[in-house]
Amino acid sequence: MNVDPYTPHSGDRRYGVLHYDLAIDYRVTTNRLTGIATIRLRMQESAKHVSFDLVGLKATKVRVSGDRAASFRQDDRRLKVTFGGERASGQELTVTVEYSGAPSPRRTRWGLLGWEELEDGVLVASQPTGAPTWFPCNDIPSDKATYRLQFTADPEYTVVSGGAATRSTQRGRTRWTFDQPVPTATYLMTVQLGQYDDDRVELGATPGRLFHPRALAPRVRSDFAALPQMMETFVEAFGPYPYESYKIVVTPDVLEIPLEAQGMAIFGANHVDGLGGSERLIAHELAHQWFGNSVGVARWQDIWLNEGYACYSEWLWSEAAGGPTAHAKALMHHAALRTLPQDLVLSDPGPNDMFDDRVYKRGALALHALRLTIGDERFFALTREWTSRFARLAVTSDDFLGLVDEVAGGQARALVRTWIDELPLPALPAARRQR
Numbered sequence: 001m002n003v004d005p006y007t008p009h010s011g012d013r014r015y016g017v018l019h020y021d022l023a024i025d026y027r028v029t030t031n032r033l034t035g036i037a038t039i040r041l042r043m044q045e046s047a048k049h050v051s052f053d054l055v056g057l058k059a060t061k062v063r064v065s066g067d068r069a070a071s072f073r074q075d076d077r078r079l080k081v082t083f084g085g086e087r088a089s090g091q092e093l094t095v096t097v098e099y100s101g102a103p104s105p106r107r108t109r110w111g112l113l114g115w116e117e118l119e120d121g122v123l124v125a126s127q128p129t130g131a132p133t134w135f136p137c138n139d140i141p142s143d144k145a146t147y148r149l150q151f152t153a154d155p156e157y158t159v160v161s162g163g164a165a166t167r168s169t170q171r172g173r174t175r176w177t178f179d180q181p182v183p184t185a186t187y188l189m190t191v192q193l194g195q196y197d198d199d200r201v202e203l204g205a206t207p208g209r210l211f212h213p214r215a216l217a218p219r220v221r222s223d224f225a226a227l228p229q230m231m232e233t234f235v236e237a238f239g240p241y242p243y244e245s246y247k248i249v250v251t252p253d254v255l256e257i258p259l260e261a262q263g264m265a266i267f268g269a270n271h272v273d274g275l276g277g278s279e280r281l282i283a284h285e286l287a288h289q290w291f292g293n294s295v296g297v298a299r300w301q302d303i304w305l306n307e308g309y310a311c312y313s314e315w316l317w318s319e320a321a322g323g324p325t326a327h328a329k330a331l332m333h334h335a336a337l338r339t340l341p342q343d344l345v346l347s348d349p350g351p352n353d354m355f356d357d358r359v360y361k362r363g364a365l366a367l368h369a370l371r372l373t374i375g376d377e378r379f380f381a382l383t384r385e386w387t388s389r390f391a392r393l394a395v396t397s398d399d400f401l402g403l404v405d406e407v408a409g410g411q412a413r414a415l416v417r418t419w420i421d422e423l424p425l426p427a428l429p430a431a432r433r434q435r
Contacts, residue, residue, distance in 0.1 A: 005301070007351070009077055016042050017041050018092070020039055020137065022036075022135050022147065022151075024149070024151050036098050039096070040093075046087065047083075052078065053139040054079045054137075055077060057101035057133070058099060063095070079136055106132070110128065110129075113130030114126055114134065125190075135189075139186045141298065153174060154174070156195060157193050159176040160247055161178040162189070163182075164178065189262065190266070199212075201227060208245065210250070223274060226276075227286070231246070231286065234313065234316075238290045238383055242293070242387070243289060246289065247265075248267065249267070251266065259285070260288035284311065284313060287314075291306050291313075294391050295390045298396050302395070308360065312363075312367045312368065333361045344358050369426065373408075386400065
């Protein structure tokens with residue numbers, strides 16, 4: 001497992017995490033967090049030490065299973081755990097870290113990331129390197145693991161995270177327990193805390209929950225009314241929804257952009273107007289459950305696989321909802337991209353440009369060009385095979401190109417490569433006649 005070149009100071013290739021068990025106690029009034037992280041891992045190579053990413057919180061005690069001689073030291077980014085002797089490749093062990101502090105976001109080239117205090121609650125937005133602001137982890141997208149999160153807070157607050165949830169109250173504090181049995185990248189683990197009401201919504205076979213401040217209830221219910229039909233449209237196009245539920249949190253605070261998490265999406269109060277003004281964003285975040293969350297990237301340079309499909313899903317929903325067709329959207333965005341600098345390689349845009357809007361739009365256009373070339377039947381069959389074969393895995397552009405070659409042949413693969421590996425913006429191909 002290689003450290004990602006876009007985030008060279010994150011992650012450790014010497015091991016892979018199998019499971020995180022997180023027990024966290026948090027007090028909103030003082031912004032005080034105490035936690036115990038029990039991390040079960042497997043060595044990927046022989047080593048005498050491993051490192052975990054941990055930022056802004058202090059480790060106070062570290063234990064390694066079967067190793068009384070283990071020691072640790074910490075700097076501003078890493079927690080280094082040294083074993084009493086060399087651990088062999090393939091060996092499994094458990095590392096337990098006790099830690100505490102006042103969590104806060106970390107400063108990165110992409111802005112402030114991670115744990116953020118709201119006016120009355122907490123938001124966690126970690127993509128790509130914010131997870132270490134609230135738990136020690138191996139913070140690279142290729143290292144997916146299962147999770148259990150036990151989060152204790154004051155009883156007036158609702159806590160939301162991915163996976164099945166239970167809660168219990170003892171001594172005036174409420175413990176929320178979330179089990180996430182689906183392998184999850186660190187940046188997609190989240191916790192949201194606030195004084196929320198919640199509405200249940202049936203999304204076909206998938207139970208849905210809308211968490212929101214009471215004052216925003218009318219706008220939330222209006223703006224998310226199309227969610228059941230959106231889910232039906234995407235299940236037909238992409239295959240079965242990959243998780244047991246879908247949760248949406250609308251915070252009372254303003255957020256720059258919505259964000260996805262495992263089985264969840266988070267929106268700001270500014271994203272609900274009661275008029276459907278954020279419908280394309282709702283579609284985008286739902287699509288990420290297939291593209292980015294279930295089928296995740298192994299390295300950040302391939303983020304177009306996440307964002308291209310999520311952006312294209314906006315266009316598919318527009319057409320399904322009676323708005324402009326996906327082709328009309330493609331023509332419009334192609335014309336707009338032609339006016340912008342052609343200095344970005346989609347399959348390796350560089351860390352400074354990985355969230356550039358051109359990655360989103362050119363990624364979507366690459367998919368539309370493929371659809372025009374091979375026809376709807378093969379395009380959507382390929383998409384469903386992508387979400388099925390690579391579910392719960394971490395992928396690269398080469399994996400996608402290999403599937404294109406398998407389903408549609410070498411010419412289709414070559415076409416996709418012109419879109420993702422070359423600087424100039426290709427012309428959109430003529431539509432293939434459907435037979």
